[in-house]
Amino acid sequence: MEPTSSLTVACVVLAFAVGIGVTVATWDRPRWAWGRRITAVAACQLLLSSAVLLEINHLYDFVPTWSYLVGASPSAGTRDQPGRLDQRLYALAAGLRRPGHGVVLPWIFAGGHSGIIREAEVYLPAAYFDPGERTTAFPVLELFSGVPGSPLSWTASLHLGRVLDREIATGRVAPLVAVVPAINGGEFSDTECVNVVHGEQDDTYLTTDLRTALVRDFRIRRDRRGWAMAGYSTGGYCALNLAFRHPALYTAAASLSGNFAPYLDATTGALFGSSVRLEHANDPLWEARLGSVPPVALYLATAADDVGTVEQLRSFLAELRSATPPTIVIVASGGHSTGVWRALEAPMLDWLSAQLGSPAAARAPLR
């Protein structure tokens, strides 16, 4: 009974109903009357609140497993050796895959430089398994969820596999590999995908470490023209910021309802210590002001009534001086919610695919 299943929600709602019944039925018992009554009412309220949170989680997959709540990182012993794709898993995936459809695989990778180990999700297109494409290296799309969120926010809530299958089948997207790493360790803390001062090196984990591990385990392109990033909400900021900080690694970035500057609050803490310089180095809005925006193709989308994001987008565009103007998509309504991201998902993927180079047959490197 996962925290995302509707069965869990139903059980808790049932428990709430039973709790109400018990509370009312035992109300007039004399012993420890008020102590018992308050405890009973509080217990019912707790059950109801849990049911509400579980239903939200069922809709949006913020917390995919119970261990996520306590921030447990997958340890090396519980799965295959981190970072090494199990050949048997590969064969199993190939067997499970329906013809013409890609497959979504759970994947673990350990960051060589950052030392972080987290779970991720990887989408392999149908073409990956074609006999004629055995040496083809596919372009890569790196996707980030928001906070709270998890890789399942893309693969389950946003049905990434199904959407990519459809876009590839209709020819709007060329076959690509999509990877959805976890942007934080599973707690509700939010590191905004940066290298935290005296903390987790998430920037390194999500860029250079991820590329090294993915190249080792899958047939993918290694060069800039074969990689792009995207995300929604905080994940949109992550995509923008990380692409700006590593323009030699990514050719394009897409942000759905993402912020343009790091958002520091109680859940993030002082990510940059007291260093204003570091904060500015992770601030796309600041870089726009300085005129030092790197040559990454941009897709910036939001709903018109997501007031906070629209304000930031306006500021960013006002400061931006770039040879290639970004692609802006503003839809009429939806606020800051999964409904917006579901509607923008396919158009965004279509745009990203057009920025990437072709799947490239492996050939001897030039030099």
Place this chain on the structure above:
Amino acid sequence: MSPTGLGTLLIVVALTLGAGVVTVIGWRRPFLRTPRRALGLASVQVLLAVSVLVVVNRDSGFFPRWGDLIGNQPGLTTVRADVRRSTRELPRLLRTEHPPGGGLLLPWQLAVPGQTRTVRTLVYLPAAYFRNPIRIFPVVELLSTPPGGPEVWTRTLRLAQSVAAEIARHRVAPFVALLPAVDANGPLCGSGDVLLTTGVRLGLAAAFRVRTDARGWAVAGYAQAGACAATLALEHPDLFAAGASIAGVYGSSAALHGITHRHAPDDPFVALARRPAIDLLLAAARRDLSTYAQLRRLAAAARAPTTVDTFVLRSGGHGPPVWLAVEPLVLDWLSAEIGPPLAPPLVPAGNTGGASGT
């Protein structure tokens, strides 16, 4: 009155308090006591939870409209982008060539916007162009110089056969090739040029299903035209994804000696110093001394985000045999840069952002 409005909050809070009051007042009444108490208690708790959700929603703005709560976004139905009108393609051709390997080579008088004259070109359409009637194709612009002109590509370099072979080997995704019969040397390769950049692009897109954005175009050439291709790519990273120079050789002494203080029309070092975000491929034979020397100087002068890949042949000198030898690799590299043909992308309805810019 929206979900985030003050009115909604006041109503929900009032309902909660009201339910609480009613439940408490009627607590001791005997009539149907247990069901009434259960209902009252449950209602108060549920309304309390709803009040909390309303407050959170006001603060965060997650669901500004009632329709958002039930997943109904009236402005977000996706519509297909218009397929280009030019699917009326190939009107009344005077003379076409069907090269081995499939596809079509057309002589095409390209109309350049804003000019009365037309430009003689050859257009290569791969077989896939006709198999996929809605896909939009990336373009490789292939430059040449007199006396051979574009026919050097199509006859000496057997372009259509090479492209078809690479497509069959899954090393190249189909693309359209544009071969303008324009002398790609000298002033045309300076930064003031428009014909070989925007001029032919708009003319081609008006007649064929091709992309117009930078990520869907590359430019290439051999010898002097190769040098021109490299210069155009360096000068226009906003128009090209990549440039390839096959045995490219610069005529001006400035380029030969890497002197950068004089801006000769075809001096690539000036453009390189601006650090354009573009990928270049330079190919030459090691024994073609002056060409090889220029290649090395160019590659050494490149700084991020400019990237320069080089391919150096151990044997061969200057001339068509070398160009033929590197051609498949150059085609592979170009295709990896510009991507495959794609169906028109989806766009969300109600998009008020525009295709680009604000």
